[in-house]
Amino acid sequence: MTSRTGLPYHSGVDLTLVDLQVSRMGEIMAGEDELKLLGLSYEFVEQDLDNKSDLLLMSNPVYKKVPVLIHNGKPICESVVILEYIDDAYGTIGSSLLPADPYERAIAWFWVDYIEHKLVIAWKVAFTANGEEEKTEGIKQMLAGALTLEGSLKECSNGKPFFGGDSIGYVDIALGGLLAFLQGTEEPCGTKLFDITNTPHLVAWVERFIALDAAKVALPDVDKLVEFAKIRRAQISASIKN
Template sequence: MATAAADDVETKNDLVLLDFWVSPFGQRCRIALAEKGIPYEHSEQDLLGKKSDLLLKSNPIHKKIPVLLHAGRPICESLVILSYLDDAFPSSTRDLLPSDPYARAQARFWAAYTDKIYEAGTRVWKLKGDARAQARDELVQVLRNLDGELGGKEFFGGEEFGFVDVAAVPFVAWLPSYERYGEFALEEVAPRVAAWGRRCAERESVAKSLHPPEKVDEFITLLKKIFGIE
């Protein structure tokens, strides 16, 4: 999988992912594409400087990644992209969503719910005092809710790695930083999620898509400097 220049990919490849190296939302798409065995071109975007014309044209509403270009047509938002991959590539190696309509609805609900890990976790490292404590409590409750949903299952959908797992697993690399800033231990508040994260890390699609927690923590430190957070 080659990395292409940001503004020179739209017409050269059938499937192009506009992405940013540490983004958990972009990583969702990378993992999904790997799980489904779909070849694509990766286009690394500059989100901390001047955004590319291709990104601004492809996602004029939110102006952010990930964006999947399929034959030049943009699909935005990570969970939308995951669903699209199942719909657009039914003959790929596997589907991420279950076939039962109720199970599909539940998977979409819990996949969207995992975004709260990032939302609350971001507030944990950005804020201080009572605001940080509140964000920490929210994050812990989210993790406990996910722990309860996971229960004794191998993965969120049961025995197979699926839609919710793809949506949630990129946040695993961010959790050590959230734990440090929030002063809690994942093993204590959500032990089944902790064990699930270790199982997921053994998958090739995950291992090749995520960065070590140390790199994520370095990126958070960079963001704190950019935002002027002591």
């Protein structure tokens, strides 16, 4: 069965997440954490970016990249857009991850954008650097970003456990979805992003987040990511030499 967009649509499975598995590095973990937290059933379609499927090319013809959420045959693309869409479409069945207050909602948007365009980009520079100078600059920006987020956590949480207050919110999902990747690439990046001396509140937040039942299910295995990071870093080094 197909939808009016031409994408496959199976009755009884109205949500399909088109994404990667272990190689999903450097992206906000769009959708999967949130789907699990809301207890929603969905079909996961793994992608090989070296051999992109027709489903991916049809659902995201502009950027041709993951992640893509397909809801009743209609594709939603880009990590942050997917997070907001899920909250708008399904937030009524549980606690909304975005604040009801317009100002607080805007603040949450700001920090999610900061994570994606400051922290993640700096991390990518450190991980893929082709020289020590570039790597050092990436690490410098990463650590500066961590300090900024430390202040953000204190401000947004108002002394409560999460960015969202008593329960996890939009910012928690955005940063929490990156934790396994950040931990898995500490060795090749040459730094530990959060530490008890400089970011004590974030260290405590990490412990609370990974202790959540949904996070235990949704987050990738760090050991597998460590191995993947070593392989990926070796590939990057080889391509630079060539």
